[in-house]
Amino acid sequence: MLQRLSNIFNALLAAFGKRHWWPGETRLEVIVGAILTQNTSWKNVEKAIDNLKAMNLLDVGALHALSMEQLAKVIRPSGFYNVKSKRLKSFVKVLHDEFSGAISNLDVLGTAELRKLLLRIEGIGNETADSILLYALNRPIFVVDAYTKRFLVNHGLYTGDGTYDDVQSFFMEHLPPDTYLFNEFHALIVCLCQNYCRKVPACAACPLREDLNGHKNGLSGIENYLDRFSS
DNA sequence: CACCAGGCAAGTA
DNA sequence: TACTTGCATGGT
Numbered sequence: 001m002l003q004r005l006s007n008i009f010n011a012l013l014a015a016f017g018k019r020h021w022w023p024g025e026t027r028l029e030v031i032v033g034a035i036l037t038q039n040t041s042w043k044n045v046e047k048a049i050d051n052l053k054a055m056n057l058l059d060v061g062a063l064h065a066l067s068m069e070q071l072a073k074v075i076r077p078s079g080f081y082n083v084k085s086k087r088l089k090s091f092v093k094v095l096h097d098e099f100s101g102a103i104s105n106l107d108v109l110g111t112a113e114l115r116k117l118l119l120r121i122e123g124i125g126n127e128t129a130d131s132i133l134l135y136a137l138n139r140p141i142f143v144v145d146a147y148t149k150r151f152l153v154n155h156g157l158y159t160g161d162g163t164y165d166d167v168q169s170f171f172m173e174h175l176p177p178d179t180y181l182f183n184e185f186h187a188l189i190v191c192l193c194q195n196y197c198r199k200v201p202a203c204a205a206c207p208l209r210e211d212l213n214g215h216k217n218g219l220s221g222i223e224n225y226l227d228r229f230s231s
Numbered sequence: 232c233a234c235c236a237g238g239c240a241a242g243t244a
Numbered sequence: 245t246a247c248t249t250g251c252a253t254g255g256t
């Protein structure tokens with residue numbers, strides 16, 4: 001399976017190129033984005049983050065000082081603004097109260113310990129915690145989301161129970177714990193799904209379908225993909 | 232008009 | 245444990 005996943009990764013990378021995830025200039029911006037993008041399109045999240053930047057609110061102290069109601073108004077475009085405002089405040093409160101408001105103070109913690117800490121925070125579940133660990137804190141944790149599961153199911157790569165932990169284990173038990181690999185792989189799967197694997201069962205137009213189903217090897221089908229993508 | 236988008240928590244059985 | 249529901253904007 002390592003070889004198979006390796007082939008898939010290489011094929012996706014050749015097709016899409018590096019994704020340069022996560023978009024965000026600072027670690028706090030990545031963390032804020034991870035919370036705001038819960039069940040929400042990234043486009044709407046960008047608007048909310050732009051608002052925060054314009055008001056100089058992408059700062060732990062500033063967010064901690066701001067009221068829930070005020071923050072909700074600023075992040076309105078990202079949807080679920082009342083719950084997300086509460087969730088952002090929850091994270092910032094922990095950082096402020098327990099880590100002197102400095103994200104760098106999280107660096108001394110082990111990954112497993114840090115994951116437990118994040119999961120105890122109101123509004124941070126499995127995917128958000130792992131997105132923060134991987135994309136903001138550079139820890140080798142594989143992020144699972146709806147796309148990841150759809151990708152595995154559509155291409156017949158996985159037959160587990162589909163729970164978050166089981167899907168995550170599937171990747172982490174078959175791949176070396178490399179932060180860049182996990183970063184790029186997840187982003188590439190998202191890219192593939194957003195363009196081709198939009199539903200279950202597999203989209204027939206997926207350029208990698210035959211490769212993934214084992215009928216072919218190498219990068220067949222990629223040329224078509226590149227043509228469509230460059231246009 | 233309906234449906235979806237890089238989830239999570241709280242409630243129910 | 246395994247479902248169901250509320251949360252809400254903006255794009256297709």
